[in-house]
Amino acid sequence: MSRTKAAPLPRPVTVRAHAKINLDLRVLGTRPDGFHELRTVFQALALHDTIECVPRAGPFGIECETAGVPLDRSNLVWRAAEGLWRALRRDGPVRDVLVRLRKRIPLQGGLGGGSADAAATLVGLAHAWRVPLRPNQCVDVAAKLGADVPFFLSGGTALGLGKGDEIYPLADLPRHWVVLLIPGFGVASIDAYAWYDSERDLGHGPGVREAQYVPGPWPSRAAQMINDLEAPIARHHPEIEQMKTALRRAGALAAAMSGSGSTVFGLFQKRKDAVLAVERLSGAGWRVILTESLGRGEYWRRSRPGMLNLARSHKSRLH
Numbered sequence: 001m002s003r004t005k006a007a008p009l010p011r012p013v014t015v016r017a018h019a020k021i022n023l024d025l026r027v028l029g030t031r032p033d034g035f036h037e038l039r040t041v042f043q044a045l046a047l048h049d050t051i052e053c054v055p056r057a058g059p060f061g062i063e064c065e066t067a068g069v070p071l072d073r074s075n076l077v078w079r080a081a082e083g084l085w086r087a088l089r090r091d092g093p094v095r096d097v098l099v100r101l102r103k104r105i106p107l108q109g110g111l112g113g114g115s116a117d118a119a120a121t122l123v124g125l126a127h128a129w130r131v132p133l134r135p136n137q138c139v140d141v142a143a144k145l146g147a148d149v150p151f152f153l154s155g156g157t158a159l160g161l162g163k164g165d166e167i168y169p170l171a172d173l174p175r176h177w178v179v180l181l182i183p184g185f186g187v188a189s190i191d192a193y194a195w196y197d198s199e200r201d202l203g204h205g206p207g208v209r210e211a212q213y214v215p216g217p218w219p220s221r222a223a224q225m226i227n228d229l230e231a232p233i234a235r236h237h238p239e240i241e242q243m244k245t246a247l248r249r250a251g252a253l254a255a256a257m258s259g260s261g262s263t264v265f266g267l268f269q270k271r272k273d274a275v276l277a278v279e280r281l282s283g284a285g286w287r288v289i290l291t292e293s294l295g296r297g298e299y300w301r302r303s304r305p306g307m308l309n310l311a312r313s314h315k316s317r318l319h
Contacts, residue, residue: 016303017048025041044155084125185237
């Protein structure tokens, strides 16, 4: 009688899930499958969530102390675990592991937090389960989870085509300090694209868009800080334009909305200028976060799975 080979017991692993901004986002049309055809430039940031994959007998589960984060299958972390489990041809539901999610990336901010968490879960669980995965296997699972999930498997500066899931590495943006402004509202991606489509159907084009070039030895023509979703969202949330103006007045080289919003970011070449901007903007009613861009090499170094000290992790959650 044949038996299914038992999966090796998981080992505790921690992985950083880094945020992103879109240095450029153009909507080229609607695809036959109903998705939008995009050309975007992703940029990885030091700001990150943390994924902890912890062995635990019984069914799969998610823990997170941040309000508003779903702990069921609607969370991409859950779907990532299921997708990897199926790709490994394992029977039944995912089991014997708990994912603890520590959130720092704002929700519905256009910073890719959910997608980053999903990618980090794939990496963490593959490491925890001691399974060698070919890069194309991981990318295939990631692409089924969401359009920008594949980017978070590589990081750095990259061109995204198709739905945003066809990733092509670009020369890395030189290190910049990034000031993020997060308003008191979020924007769901489905709403952002619906507003864009509504304006397009009414015959409203993108209008005149002023390119913003970042100086330095970098092919800035690839990313002009233009976001086609920005104007439709700003008509529903005028605060977007107010945040851009505030960042420019605070000394940002360029300012734009990231992804489908609602976060607006400003780029600074010097940390001291970014710190001064943070001080100036902190009383304006927005949440302000200072972070920095990450090249591919640094992204890989910081995102490498590490063994989790369970005692220390438990203690940190008590304080």
